[in-house]
Amino acid sequence: MADQNKPDTERKLFNEILSPSELFAARSRSHKIPIRGQKDFFPNDSDEQRQRLEQSLNEHWSLISEERVERLGNLVKAIWIPSDQIVELQSPAGKFWQTMGFSANGKQYVLPEEALYLMECGNLQVFYKDLPLSIQDGFERFLSSTTVSLQQYQVFGHLKRLGYVVHRFDPSCEPSSYARQLNLPQSRDRAGRQLKRKRSPSPTPTCSYTKLKEEPTSEKMEEDKCCLEGEEDKKLAASPETTDVQTATTSAADEGSGRTWWTTDVLGDSDKELHYSSTSRSSRWDFSSIPFPDLGSSERRPSCLAPPEPSLLPGDVTVGVCDVASWRKKINLRKVKMSAKEKSREKSNSRRRWSVNKDKEVRRCRNWAEYHELLARRQRRGKGRPAHLWNREVTPLHDPRQPIPTAELLDKISVIKSTHLLEGASRLKGSDEWRICFNVYQPDTVADFKKSNPGKPYSRMCVCSFDGPVPDLRVLKLLAFQSGDVPVVFAVVDHGDISFYTFKDFQLPTDVFP
Amino acid sequence: MATESVEKTSEDVPVAGKVSTRYDLEKETELRFEVEAGEAAEQLELELLTGMAEVFGSELNRNKKYTFGPGSKIAVFTWQGCSVNLYGKPEVAYVSKDTPMLLYLNTHAALEQMRKQAERDNERGPRVMVVGPTDVGKSTVCRLLLSYAVRVGRRPTLVELDVGQSGVSVPGTVSALCIERPADVEEGFSVQAPLVYHFGSTTPGTNIKLYNKLTSCLAEVFSQRCEVNRKASVGGCIINTCGWVKGSGYQALVHCASTFQVDVVLVLDHERLYNELKRDLPHFVRVVLLPKSGGVVERSKECRRDARDEKIREYFYGFRGVSFYPFSFEVRFSDVRIYKIGAPSIPDSCLPLGMSQDDTQLKLVPVTPGRDLTYHVLSVSSAEDGEEGARKGIVESPVCGFIVVTYVDTQAQVMKILSPAPRPLPRHTLLIMDIRFMDMK
Numbered sequence: 002m003a004d005q006n007k008p009d010t011e012r013k014l015f016n017e018i019l020s021p022s023e024l025f026a027a028r029s030r031s032h033k034i035p036i037r038g039q040k041d042f043f044p045n046d047s048d049e050q051r052q053r054l055e056q057s058l059n060e061h062w063s064l065i066s067e068e069r070v071e072r073l074g075n076l077v078k079a080i081w082i083p084s085d086q087i088v089e090l091q092s093p094a095g096k097f098w099q100t101m102g103f104s105a106n107g108k109q110y111v112l113p114e115e116a117l118y119l120m121e122c123g124n125l126q127v128f129y130k131d132l133p134l135s136i137q138d139g140f141e142r143f144l145s146s147t148t149v150s151l152q153q154y155q156v157f158g159h160l161k162r163l164g165y166v167v168h169r170f171d172p173s174c175e176p177s178s179y180a181r182q183l184n185l186p187q188s189r190d191r192a193g194r195q196l197k198r199k200r201s202p203s204p205t206p207t208c209s210y211t212k213l214k215e216e217p218t219s220e221k222m223e224e225d226k227c228c229l230e231g232e233e234d235k236k237l238a239a240s241p242e243t244t245d246v247q248t249a250t251t252s253a254a255d256e257g258s259g260r261t262w263w264t265t266d267v268l269g270d271s272d273k274e275l276h277y278s279s280t281s282r283s284s285r286w287d288f289s290s291i292p293f294p295d296l297g298s299s300e301r302r303p304s305c306l307a308p309p310e311p312s313l314l315p316g317d318v319t320v321g322v323c324d325v326a327s328w329r330k331k332i333n334l335r336k337v338k339m340s341a342k343e344k345s346r347e348k349s350n351s352r353r354r355w356s357v358n359k360d361k362e363v364r365r366c367r368n369w370a371e372y373h374e375l376l377a378r379r380q381r382r383g384k385g386r387p388a389h390l391w392n393r394e395v396t397p398l399h400d401p402r403q404p405i406p407t408a409e410l411l412d413k414i415s416v417i418k419s420t421h422l423l424e425g426a427s428r429l430k431g432s433d434e435w436r437i438c439f440n441v442y443q444p445d446t447v448a449d450f451k452k453s454n455p456g457k458p459y460s461r462m463c464v465c466s467f468d469g470p471v472p473d474l475r476v477l478k479l480l481a482f483q484s485g486d487v488p489v490v491f492a493v494v495d496h497g498d499i500s501f502y503t504f505k506d507f508q509l510p511t512d513v514f515p
Numbered sequence: 516m517a518t519e520s521v522e523k524t525s526e527d528v529p530v531a532g533k534v535s536t537r538y539d540l541e542k543e544t545e546l547r548f549e550v551e552a553g554e555a556a557e558q559l560e561l562e563l564l565t566g567m568a569e570v571f572g573s574e575l576n577r578n579k580k581y582t583f584g585p586g587s588k589i590a591v592f593t594w595q596g597c598s599v600n601l602y603g604k605p606e607v608a609y610v611s612k613d614t615p616m617l618l619y620l621n622t623h624a625a626l627e628q629m630r631k632q633a634e635r636d637n638e639r640g641p642r643v644m645v646v647g648p649t650d651v652g653k654s655t656v657c658r659l660l661l662s663y664a665v666r667v668g669r670r671p672t673l674v675e676l677d678v679g680q681s682g683v684s685v686p687g688t689v690s691a692l693c694i695e696r697p698a699d700v701e702e703g704f705s706v707q708a709p710l711v712y713h714f715g716s717t718t719p720g721t722n723i724k725l726y727n728k729l730t731s732c733l734a735e736v737f738s739q740r741c742e743v744n745r746k747a748s749v750g751g752c753i754i755n756t757c758g759w760v761k762g763s764g765y766q767a768l769v770h771c772a773s774t775f776q777v778d779v780v781l782v783l784d785h786e787r788l789y790n791e792l793k794r795d796l797p798h799f800v801r802v803v804l805l806p807k808s809g810g811v812v813e814r815s816k817e818c819r820r821d822a823r824d825e826k827i828r829e830y831f832y833g834f835r836g837v838s839f840y841p842f843s844f845e846v847r848f849s850d851v852r853i854y855k856i857g858a859p860s861i862p863d864s865c866l867p868l869g870m871s872q873d874d875t876q877l878k879l880v881p882v883t884p885g886r887d888l889t890y891h892v893l894s895v896s897s898a899e900d901g902e903e904g905a906r907k908g909i910v911e912s913p914v915c916g917f918i919v920v921t922y923v924d925t926q927a928q929v930m931k932i933l934s935p936a937p938r939p940l941p942r943h944t945l946l947i948m949d950i951r952f953m954d955m956k
């Protein structure tokens with residue numbers, strides 16, 4: 002910075018000792034950034050606003066172009082190692098060491114974003130090729146796609162200034178969901194040693210929007226399908242009929258006919274009947290060829306039965322014809338004794354009731370299974386529920402005559418089922434565009450904070466730009482799953498302003514006490 | 516019933532102090548005789564001398580003496596003609612030409628034809644229900660058809676729904692028995708591993724709901740067996756029913772036909788029942804009217820009670836009370852739980868809203884052991900001895916055995932029981948029957 006008064010800086014560089022008056026002036030200067038409201042930027046094409054904005058901009062410029070005066074003793078010396086994208090401390094670290102930096106091979110290092118923040122705070126002086134770097138140099142050199150982006154640094158700095166402890170997020174250090182289930186104690190390697198060799202991947206900027214646009218949608222569809230499949234499984238368990246419909250529709254969809262969703266149900270029904278008839282043929286037994294000596298229905302039958310086939314008879318029994326007619330006279334010799342009450346009941350019964358076989362539908366039944374089905378169907382129909390609602394393909398969600406608990410009913414009629422954020426997340430593949438950048442720890446834990454054992458973070462930051470796309474459900478699920486039980490916060494950077502958003506799982510309240 | 520053609524060739528040779536009578540039977544005739552009932556009555560012996568003859572479908576061995584105890588009512592039928600010897604003095608003995616055996620044999624032939632078809636088409640065999648009023652020979656027809664079926668190599672199942680006069684187990688139960696050999700001429704079918712359910716009373720009318728439920732249970736178990744056992748499936752089943760054919764009894768018959776999915780209904784000597792069943796059963800069920808045999812004797816109430824007692828005695832002491840030796844031991848009240856199925860009915864006005872009377876009929880009511888428990892027959896349910904949760908399955912659980920309470924000591928809180936097996940009881944859930952048995956003999 003301070004480019005415009007270059008001779009001045011040069012002079013300062015060689016002559017770093019300030020006179021008391023200069024020092025006093027530097028200390029008593031106001032460091033406050035002029036406050037500006039959001040509305041100040043809303044364009045209204047007035048001269049007044051333009052002037053005001055210009056003035057604000059000038060104030061800003063003058064503030065940041067200002068020389069920083071620091072005590073030499075407070076500055077920690079460090080050198081920038083561009084090959085490793087890291088800053089090595091040359092002199093003993095200050096108080097910041099408690100929350101920042103790491104040591105490896107007996108040397109102390111800070112990450113570029115930490116170095117930059119410390120430079121801004123006036124705690125660190127970074128040399129490169131034996132020359133000190135200005136803060137502007139720091140921004141240019143330290144922030145890159147391999148370290149952290151500007152937006153990420155903005156979030157980092159913002160949080161640091163608020164007092165939070167911010168570390169890079171390393172997904173490999175995260176316990177797997179299985180380990181989480183087991184509640185394993187978190188064993189964390191000394192961060193430094195690990196970082197030296199394979200440093201955690203630096204968060205990449207979230208600016209490749211073009212690619213992002215198609216991929217998540219397709220994958221989202223996949224995921225939706227997954228959900229559907231899950232649903233189908235459930236239905237499969239629930240009732241075979243619905244699955245029938247399901248398969249019918251899918252096969253219809255294969256044929257490519259469009260509006261088969263509603264017609265297939267009917268088709269399936271008729272199919273079923275066809276199926277039945279094919280398995281059971283007409284009737285299982287053809288009683289016209291099985292000669293029972295039936296005395297009742299004798300009028301249509303010959304009065305004599307032919308002798309049965311010897312192979313059907315036990316032992317060496319051989320018999321001749323059987324005269325049925327002579328037995329007919331001897332049937333029912335005993336009188337049926339009935340009381341008067343029984344007689345009257347019998348009478349009314351016989352008037353009211355007719356043969357079940359007069360019914361065409363019963364005649365069409367070929368075995369007990371079909372007959373039972375018919376009876377069940379009739380019973381269902383006969384209970385007087387409105388036919389116009391139940392006869393079509395789309396039926397009401399619940400039959401009001403089947404009492405179920407209210408909670409169950411509410412569950413049954415809820416067309417959109419509530420879902421859990423982590424549902425199905427374990428099956429998702431990782432995405433490159435979205436990743437968690439930082440672990441954030443509460444400011445009040447700083448006093449006993451240990452870098453070697455930072456504990457569970459307060460939250461995790463995912464940095465995204467205001468210009469970029471809004472994270473979709475898939476990303477939410479993925480990041481939430483990756484983060485486990487730590488909430489993921491989306492830090493949305495709108496140039497200088499940072500706003501934080503988070504998505505929380507909650508359950509819709511049900512006012513039912515089962 | 517015509518009792519002509521008695522060719523009594525009186526040889527009257529006294530064998531072991533008994534009078535011997537020889538009967539020569541023509542082709543397709545039968546000798547009917549009854550043994551005097553009562554304690555002092557002497558047994559009767561039967562011997563086949565020449566030819567071939569059968570008793571209710573079981574063939575007689577030549578020159579073997581069959582013994583029949585007091586109260587027996589026997590018919591010896593011959594297809595080809597034979598001569599038999601009776602030793603002893605029967606109450607009544609005559610030869611009849613007039614038997615419906617030919618009709619029954621034709622029925623068997625038709626059923627066998629169905630079994631053959633079932634075997635060929637890999638289907639299930641005929642399920643036959645035998646219905647009719649009391650004393651028309653339902654059990655005999657069942658025995659006949661089963662014996663014939665076994666003799667041609669089938670494995671039919673006897674389903675005994677007659678709770679009054681069970682041919683398989685003690686009265687007050689419904690049961691199913693797989694038949695593997697013809698009935699013994701003297702003892703009937705050998706009862707090995709029958710499936711028995713507790714009903715608790717000698718008439719289905721006391722708890723028709725439970726009766727229908729048990730029928731469904733049996734039907735389900737039988738269907739399961741048919742699925743795993745091809746031979747049993749082809750053999751089909753023959754269902755013996757109660758003689759109650761009016762009102763709820765009739766409804767129970769229709770329910771039974773429906774749950775067992777019967778193919779053939781044999782109506783014995785009841786034309787009205789025949790017409791009703793034709794009306795109420797779907798057309799694919801063949802309803803056949805058959806005459807009863809003239810030899811069927813009407814049994815009195817006392818006779819039925821004696822038969823029941825005899826059946827229970829047979830359970831504990833074996834056939835003719837000589838082959839088994841039951842145990843008698845004491846059981847503490849606290850070790851067993853005694854239930855009765857079916858709560859007494861309550862007026863509808865006293866029921867909770869939405870409860871129907873039917874619900875109480877299948878309910879288990881705990882019975883407090885007391886002196887009135889004496890002489891009651893108890894079923895030992897095979898339901899696991901669980902806590903309250905297990906109580907649900909008790910009604911539908913088969914019975915593993917029966918015990919009789921012989922003495923109750925309310926002071927010591929123990930009861931003395933007669934049990935076919937030594938202590939301890941296999942299960943501790945007991946179901947009480949209305950039936951009592953006094954171990955007098």
